[in-house]
Amino acid sequence: MGGSTASLRAYVITRVILMVPMLVLLLTFTFIILRVAPGDPVSTIYGERGNPQVIDRIKTELGLYDPLYVQYFRYLHDVFTGHMGTSILTQRPVIDEIWSRMPATIELTLSSMLVASVLGIGLGTFAGTRRDRLPDFGTRLYGALAYNIPIFWFGLILKLVFAVWLGWLPVSGRFSPRLSTPPTVTGLYTIDSLLALNLPAFADAVAHLILPSLTLGIVLSGFFVRITRVNVIHAMGSDYVEAARARGIPERSVFFRHGLKNALVPVITTMGLTFALLFSGAILTETVFSFEGMGRFVYLALSYRDYPAIQGAVVYYGILMVIISLMVDILNAFVDPRIRY
Amino acid sequence: MTAVLELEHLSVTYETTQGGVHAVQDVDLTIASGSIMGLVGESGCGKSTLGRAILRLLPDNADMQGSVRFAGRDLLSLSAKQVRDLRGRNLAMIFQDPMTRLNPLMRIRDHFIETIRAHDPEVRPEDALERAKKVLADVRVPSDRLGMYPHELSGGMRQRIMIALCLLFNPALLIADEPTTALDVILEAQILQLLQSIMHEYDMAVLLITHNLGLVAEFADRVAVMYAGRIAEEGATVPLFREPRHPYTQGLLRSVIDLETTKLYSVPGEPPSLLGDSIGCPFFPRCEKRMSVCETVFPEIRLVGEDRRKVACHLY
Numbered sequence: 062m063g064g065s066t067a068s069l070r071a072y073v074i075t076r077v078i079l080m081v082p083m084l085v086l087l088l089t090f091t092f093i094i095l096r097v098a099p100g101d102p103v104s105t106i107y108g109e110r111g112n113p114q115v116i117d118r119i120k121t122e123l124g125l126y127d128p129l130y131v132q133y134f135r136y137l138h139d140v141f142t143g144h145m146g147t148s149i150l151t152q153r154p155v156i157d158e159i160w161s162r163m164p165a166t167i168e169l170t171l172s173s174m175l176v177a178s179v180l181g182i183g184l185g186t187f188a189g190t191r192r193d194r195l196p197d198f199g200t201r202l203y204g205a206l207a208y209n210i211p212i213f214w215f216g217l218i219l220k221l222v223f224a225v226w227l228g229w230l231p232v233s234g235r236f237s238p239r240l241s242t243p244p245t246v247t248g249l250y251t252i253d254s255l256l257a258l259n260l261p262a263f264a265d266a267v268a269h270l271i272l273p274s275l276t277l278g279i280v281l282s283g284f285f286v287r288i289t290r291v292n293v294i295h296a297m298g299s300d301y302v303e304a305a306r307a308r309g310i311p312e313r314s315v316f317f318r319h320g321l322k323n324a325l326v327p328v329i330t331t332m333g334l335t336f337a338l339l340f341s342g343a344i345l346t347e348t349v350f351s352f353e354g355m356g357r358f359v360y361l362a363l364s365y366r367d368y369p370a371i372q373g374a375v376v377y378y379g380i381l382m383v384i385i386s387l388m389v390d391i392l393n394a395f396v397d398p399r400i401r402y
Numbered sequence: 403m404t405a406v407l408e409l410e411h412l413s414v415t416y417e418t419t420q421g422g423v424h425a426v427q428d429v430d431l432t433i434a435s436g437s438i439m440g441l442v443g444e445s446g447c448g449k450s451t452l453g454r455a456i457l458r459l460l461p462d463n464a465d466m467q468g469s470v471r472f473a474g475r476d477l478l479s480l481s482a483k484q485v486r487d488l489r490g491r492n493l494a495m496i497f498q499d500p501m502t503r504l505n506p507l508m509r510i511r512d513h514f515i516e517t518i519r520a521h522d523p524e525v526r527p528e529d530a531l532e533r534a535k536k537v538l539a540d541v542r543v544p545s546d547r548l549g550m551y552p553h554e555l556s557g558g559m560r561q562r563i564m565i566a567l568c569l570l571f572n573p574a575l576l577i578a579d580e581p582t583t584a585l586d587v588i589l590e591a592q593i594l595q596l597l598q599s600i601m602h603e604y605d606m607a608v609l610l611i612t613h614n615l616g617l618v619a620e621f622a623d624r625v626a627v628m629y630a631g632r633i634a635e636e637g638a639t640v641p642l643f644r645e646p647r648h649p650y651t652q653g654l655l656r657s658v659i660d661l662e663t664t665k666l667y668s669v670p671g672e673p674p675s676l677l678g679d680s681i682g683c684p685f686f687p688r689c690e691k692r693m694s695v696c697e698t699v700f701p702e703i704r705l706v707g708e709d710r711r712k713v714a715c716h717l718y
């Protein structure tokens with residue numbers, strides 16, 4: 062055991078060190094793409110009819126006339142000193158914007174991931190163990206529909222039915238204005254209200270989360286259903302499953318210990334990869350439900366070519382993706398001994 | 403001689419969308435306790451299906467007819483739970499590719515504990531481990547391998563572990579489906595010698611399923627030659643190899659001698675499709691000695707010669 066813990070630690074350290082060059086690459090690409098793409102923030106914000114002299118002055122102030130390499134190194138310097146500039150649009154430091162919006166998005170993505178994995182893994186397993194029978198066809202149809210449904214449209218339908226017509230759930234936002242928000246610890250309203258033992262606030266936060274996370278979670282679950290189904294079928298047809306049956310292992314253990322556990326190893330890996338999908342889905346979902354998170358911020362920043370804001374968001378997403386893939390890898394190494402050594 | 407296993411009119415049909423595939427047809431076979439029965443034939447002749455049918459390991463679309471008599475009971479009439487009780491306890495099986503037969507996420511130790519407790523839930527893990535060490539010693543595997551994961555072990559080592567897992571409850575019959583095909587020649591000999599010495603120690607019979615005639619000649623007491631889901635010829639090893647009677651067996655043996663190798667052989671032509679019903683001798687299209695009767699009349703098994711060998715051919 063000692064040996065494998067040590068090798069796990071070495072593995073994590075290597076991965077963390079590798080984060081740095083990965084981030085630099087990511088930042089460089091963003092910088093290039095933004096400068097190559099047509100349009101610039103000042104002209105976009107002030108429009109065609111803006112006073113050219115004013116626009117020129119602001120551009121000079123923002124350093125947009127400096128040589129590109131100067132802008133590039135200033136950008137890198139800013140990022141690595143933890144300072145990400147000021148949003149041209151909101152005039153607030155980008156880092157503040159990110160900090161205040163991040164918890165909303167984390168709350169949304171985590172709850173969507175929960176919906177997606179419960180639905181996806183549950184249904185995928187259900188289908189995979191009933192291959193080519195009616196439940197399997199039904200589940201596969203669900204998977205295909207869920208995965209291909211446009212998020213924006215689906216979100217609007219859910220909102221229309223459950224919030225507007227039935228009135229069961231709030232239409233938009235993260236929290237009812239009539240309640241006072243719980244003291245900030247994590248920034249996640251659900252967790253903070255629980256920490257404060259404030260049940261009405263908790264119920265309110267959950268109610269606001271349900272529709273957005275169902276929207277995003279169901280769409281993503283379509284993907285999970287497929288990947289789980291395939292892997293369950295593969296694992297249950299594997300040689301070690303047949304060998305376990307031949308030793309007289311009860312079918313329940315054959316299924317859970319040999320089949321499902323092995324099937325979930327590739328599913329975990331894919332879950333990590335789908336976080337990118339989740340973040341882009343969050344942009345649309347947050348827009349539909351006016352859920353003030355990173356997604357809304359990115360949407361606005363992109364619309365207005367707000368360079369510092371976009372660059373800041375990219376850094377944020379980059380770091381998040383690196384952390385998530387690291388967590389997935391550690392989880393995998395923990396589950397699968399073949400990766401550890 | 404007492405029989406440990408008796409197959410009577412055993413047939414296995416896979417129901418497919420194109421119709422029934424008759425993988426095993428009307429097989430009679432008796433395995434004497436403590437003996438090695440070799441089951442040979444080309445791939446797709448039904449020998450693997452036959453081995454799995456005994457343990458009732460076949461997929462849901464397989465329909466079994468006839469009877470599999472083991473310890474006074476017909477396995478085909480037992481409930482799933484009763485069959486599960488027998489597997490790993492009275493009847494055991496090892497397979498072709500030992501690299502993929504152990505759960506990659508489980509330590510070797512847990513395979514043993516799991517198997518013992520599947521049959522004796524009361525046994526404490528520590529006691530299970532003691533039993534594991536004992537059978538591992540019998541297959542000459544050091545007990546420190548118990549703490550390892552399958553991927554840390556070689557193919558030969560894993561096959562020994564598979565055998566050890568079979569020995570835990572001292573089964574009366576071990577079905578060995580191509581147990582050495584995935585291993586090199588030296589390991590092959592080691593594993594088979596090990597099997598031979600262990601079956602004496604444990605008083606266990608072995609059904610050795612293989613396409614390798616050399617192995618059968620060296621290790622089996624009796625041989626059954628399978629063709630197109632049926633037994634073509636069956637008898638004691640020495641006379642059968644000295645004087646093969648069925649034209650298919652003759653072809654098999656000639657190919658071995660021609661090539662001076664024990665690995666690969668080939669009889670000209672392709673085995674027939676097992677889909678749907680057929681009339682006449684299944685070997686007819688490839689047989690050098692065919693007669694007009696062979697095309698339309700199915701050759702029933704007869705006892706031929708002084709050694710009263712079973713042969714399914716109109717020549718006798």
Ligand code: SF4
Nearest residue numbers: 683686689696715716
């Ligand atoms: S029955 Fe006829 S065709 Fe079949 S093996 Fe004998 S001789 Fe050949």
